[in-house]
Amino acid sequence: MATINKAAVQIRATLVGNKRVGQYHQLIISIGEIANQCRPGNFVAISVGGESSRMVLRRAFAISRVSESSSFGGTMELIVAPHGSGSKWLCAQGEGAVLDVVVPLGTAFGIPTEPVQVLLVGGGYGSAPLFGLAEVLHARGCRVDMLLGASTAGKIYAPMEGKRAVNSLRIFTEDGSMGQLGRVTDPIKSLIEDLDIAVVYSCGPMPMLAAINEITTGTDVIHQCAVEESMACGIGICMTCVLPVKDEAGNLSMLRSCIDGPVMDGSTVAWEKVGQVL
Numbered sequence: 001m002a003t004i005n006k007a008a009v010q011i012r013a014t015l016v017g018n019k020r021v022g023q024y025h026q027l028i029i030s031i032g033e034i035a036n037q038c039r040p041g042n043f044v045a046i047s048v049g050g051e052s053s054r055m056v057l058r059r060a061f062a063i064s065r066v067s068e069s070s071s072f073g074g075t076m077e078l079i080v081a082p083h084g085s086g087s088k089w090l091c092a093q094g095e096g097a098v099l100d101v102v103v104p105l106g107t108a109f110g111i112p113t114e115p116v117q118v119l120l121v122g123g124g125y126g127s128a129p130l131f132g133l134a135e136v137l138h139a140r141g142c143r144v145d146m147l148l149g150a151s152t153a154g155k156i157y158a159p160m161e162g163k164r165a166v167n168s169l170r171i172f173t174e175d176g177s178m179g180q181l182g183r184v185t186d187p188i189k190s191l192i193e194d195l196d197i198a199v200v201y202s203c204g205p206m207p208m209l210a211a212i213n214e215i216t217t218g219t220d221v222i223h224q225c226a227v228e229e230s231m232a233c234g235i236g237i238c239m240t241c242v243l244p245v246k247d248e249a250g251n252l253s254m255l256r257s258c259i260d261g262p263v264m265d266g267s268t269v270a271w272e273k274v275g276q277v278l
């Protein structure tokens, strides 16, 4: 049975950077030596609202990348969309604010043992963990192609420095305000064939992940996806984050995406049953 990430610790961590990038905030948080334990795909759960807050639930955010040798010791970067009360509170914190953080949580993306061709697909802030992942894959000798998509330009997160680790980056917006007009899933089938892709890594809204899985089903391509189920506790206690997952015999069970995920083998998820009570 899966358990909480064994490296997870609850720490008080100082916010050392908070920069607005388009519709997002790039937060840099000093986390010390635990940065060594963070892997692409892991997430953090942050307490929001201050000590007397009525917002009792922690909020989950993907770790975008870590730096182990910055002048602040180990740091991690988060990309946060300020949309509800908790994320708005977090984005309003200034440098020097001390945050209550549980890090690292969840599963990580699997890294191929051999250099292979990989495709990274991100939707909205789902691109956040993909740039750190691209750096690891690039260092492994993989060819890394990336597709990013969103409804509109302001929701694309594609920092200049992140592009160094990718061989190509194409952007798709549904209103055509940046990159090509269309959905990020449109070119995947032909790219898989043209570039001989072995693994697709994805992170973004559940319908996007389901659509990618439909494309990879019946092929030899492995689909590793970081799912975005709503999480209340983030540590395996409350069961709000369960997803229907098939075992090898095809039997379905509800797995907790906060500890059995967020990174999952897309071919094992029963996408048509997500959101249904079994």
Ligand SMILES: Cc1cc2nc3c(=O)[nH]c(=O)nc-3n(C[C@H](O)[C@H](O)[C@H](O)COP(=O)(O)OP(=O)(O)OC[C@H]3O[C@@H](n4cnc5c(N)ncnc54)[C@H](O)[C@@H]3O)c2cc1C
Binding pocket: 043, 057, 058, 059, 060, 061, 062, 063, 078, 079, 080, 081, 082, 083, 084, 085, 086, 087, 088, 125, 128, 227, 228, 229, 230, 231, 232, 233, 240, 262
């Ligand atoms: C693994 C993971 C990675 C994420 N990464 C990012 C990221 O990199 N950047 C980013 O901007 N966002 C990310 N999110 C989304 C982010 O967690 C939410 O946007 C955030 O929780 C919103 O909080 P809020 O207070 O702003 O919004 P609100 O909508 O005001 O509040 C959301 C609150 O409701 C709770 N909730 C929602 N649905 C349920 C439910 N069904 N049952 C019980 N409680 C529920 C949540 O736990 C949370 O406490 C991620 C989510 C997950 C699960």
Ligand code: FES
Binding pocket: 230, 231, 232, 233, 234, 235, 236, 237, 238, 239, 240, 241, 242, 256, 257, 258, 259
């Ligand atoms: S979020 Fe509580 S069990 Fe997963």
